[in-house]
Amino acid sequence: MAKLLKDLYNKDYLRVVINEIKKVYKEFDEKAFLNVVFDKSWEEKELKQRMRHISTSIGIYLPFGYEKSIEILQKVFKKVPRKYNMENFIFQDFVEVYGLDEFEVSMKALEIFTEGSSSEFAIRQFILKYPQQTMAQMLKWTKSNSLHVRRLASEGSRSRLPWAIALNEFKKDPKEVLKILESLKDDESPYVRKSVANSLNDISKDNPDVIKKLVKEWLHVEPKRKALLKHGCRTLLKAGDSEVLELFGFTKPDSLHVEQFKYTQEVQKEGVLEFSFFLKSDDSLGKLRVEYKLYFLRANKTYGEKVFKISEFSSTCREKKISKKHSFKTISTRKYYDGIQKISLIINGVEFLKKEFLFGNHY
Numbered sequence: 001m002a003k004l005l006k007d008l009y010n011k012d013y014l015r016v017v018i019n020e021i022k023k024v025y026k027e028f029d030e031k032a033f034l035n036v037v038f039d040k041s042w043e044e045k046e047l048k049q050r051m052r053h054i055s056t057s058i059g060i061y062l063p064f065g066y067e068k069s070i071e072i073l074q075k076v077f078k079k080v081p082r083k084y085n086m087e088n089f090i091f092q093d094f095v096e097v098y099g100l101d102e103f104e105v106s107m108k109a110l111e112i113f114t115e116g117s118s119s120e121f122a123i124r125q126f127i128l129k130y131p132q133q134t135m136a137q138m139l140k141w142t143k144s145n146s147l148h149v150r151r152l153a154s155e156g157s158r159s160r161l162p163w164a165i166a167l168n169e170f171k172k173d174p175k176e177v178l179k180i181l182e183s184l185k186d187d188e189s190p191y192v193r194k195s196v197a198n199s200l201n202d203i204s205k206d207n208p209d210v211i212k213k214l215v216k217e218w219l220h221v222e223p224k225r226k227a228l229l230k231h232g233c234r235t236l237l238k239a240g241d242s243e244v245l246e247l248f249g250f251t252k253p254d255s256l257h258v259e260q261f262k263y264t265q266e267v268q269k270e271g272v273l274e275f276s277f278f279l280k281s282d283d284s285l286g287k288l289r290v291e292y293k294l295y296f297l298r299a300n301k302t303y304g305e306k307v308f309k310i311s312e313f314s315s316t317c318r319e320k321k322i323s324k325k326h327s328f329k330t331i332s333t334r335k336y337y338d339g340i341q342k343i344s345l346i347i348n349g350v351e352f353l354k355k356e357f358l359f360g361n362h363y
Contacts, residue, residue, distance in 0.1 A: 004049040005086075009054060011038070013087050016243040020076040025062065033061045048163070055093040066098050070109050071257055082116040092122035103130055107137050111144075114152045121164050123156035131169070135176045142183035147192055153180050160202040172207045178203075178214070186222055193228050201234025208236060215247055237289070238307040240349030250289045250348040255282040258345055258352045262320045267328055269336070273357065275343065276323040285315040290322060295342035296334065297359070307346065328359065 014037065018146035021028045036057045045053060063068040077091050087343045091113045099106035106126065141153040155161065157177045159170040170177050177199060184196050204211040215229050226248075230237070236244040242252070256279060263275035275292075279285060290310040295303040310324055328336055338360030345352045 006045070006050055008087050009050040009090075010178070013084060014054070016080060016084070017076065017090075020074065020079045021062075023079075024072050024075050029061050033057060036060065039191070051093050052092055052097070052342055055097050057088045058090070058094060059098050066102055069104055070095070070099065070105060070325055074109060074112050077113055083161060088113070088117040089121070092117070092119045095119075096122040097123050100129055103133060107134075110152070111141070111149055115146060115148045115341075117286075118148070118155065119152050120155040123152065124161070124165055124167065127157065127167060128165075131176075135180075139180055139183065147187075147189040150184060150187060151192045151195045152188070153197050154184050154192065158195075158199045158202050171239060174203045174207055178210075185218060185225060185228065186309060189328065193224075193254050194231070197228045197231035200229070201235055204233060208241070211236070214249070215244070216225060219247065231235070236289070237349075238286075238309075240346065240351075242349055245289070245349045249287045251287075253281075253286070253288065253348050253350060256285070256288075256352075257321050258347075261345070261353060262357060263343065264357060267341075269338075269359075269361050270329050273326045273327075273328065273343065274324070276321065277345065279320045279322065279347070281318050283318070285313075285317055285320060287314040288312065288351075291346040292324065293327075293344045293346055295328065295344070297337045297339045297341050299335075299337055301339075303342065 011034065014034065018028065018030050018033065022030070036086075037054055042050070042053075043270050058073075059069065062072060073091055073094060077088065080088060092110060095106050095109050095113070099109065103126070110123055110126075113119050113122075123138070135157070138153040138157055141149045144150050149333065157167070157170065157178065157180055158164075158278055159167045159174065181196050181199055184192055187196070189194050200211060200214070211233065213231060230248055233244050233248075237248070245251075259278045259280055261275065261277040264271075264273050267273050278290070279290070289312045291307050292304055292310060293307045295305055298304055308326070310322060313320075330336070336359060339358070340356050341359045342354055342356050344354040
């Protein structure tokens, strides 16, 4: 059985942390601390609940006073091996739990704790409580020599950061976020640029016109921005937004034909849907974005939709064969129901055909 993510928090990791704490604060009560952490409800706690339980418990056994405690934890954090990337989120969470009333001290701590880990979750409570101060601080962080600190500025201000509380004010008006992205759009680090793209994609879900305007302004200036902007527009591209598709050179394929579409018409549970087809054009194929959409049958007999990319290419040929497989192996994020499912082909945002196939072991 695969190890559960929540089990990253265990006695082995905590003993590493405890050993470092005791080097700085010898009076730390290891036994009492572990008894509090591994209480009767420990096994039922999920990942973030365990993180919060640990960070809260650390506060009980460190000296009274946030500034003294955070001073100790900063020294400890620097000694804990970087392989404990996710586990080390307890340090940032400590700041969120105990440091919301100490803005300056907490900003310095989060800047330290984001190195080799990330303060992207903890910073959001400060954005909510001190929006102007925190966003001003994050704008300063965009000029940091540390790529981890620069990424904190973009990732922490994302309006729809996964696993985190949403920043609804930025959904309504992203102008403060855009100041940060403007500063980081040509960052030397791919790690930071990917975060910028993810933030752009978040904005596109609530303010598509803002992103379209921005793409027009940024696209022609620096070649490496194209990849960043394209990744930032992935939701709009998958939605077949014709304006965005044209901005990236994917025009309406008027002379294109799909021929000899062959596919698995009965897919067993845990099986594979295979399909192939020919793209043919009266002229050259040109620049194409080829995708397929699956219409997944739901329990209530309606359909959910998801678009999957096959490839992007530019060709002077008049014909090209494409083959693809889609696995129906069980995954945690989707349940498959027996019955009629559907597949369609999408080329440059245009749906060319739609076919039905049977799924399940009842036939």
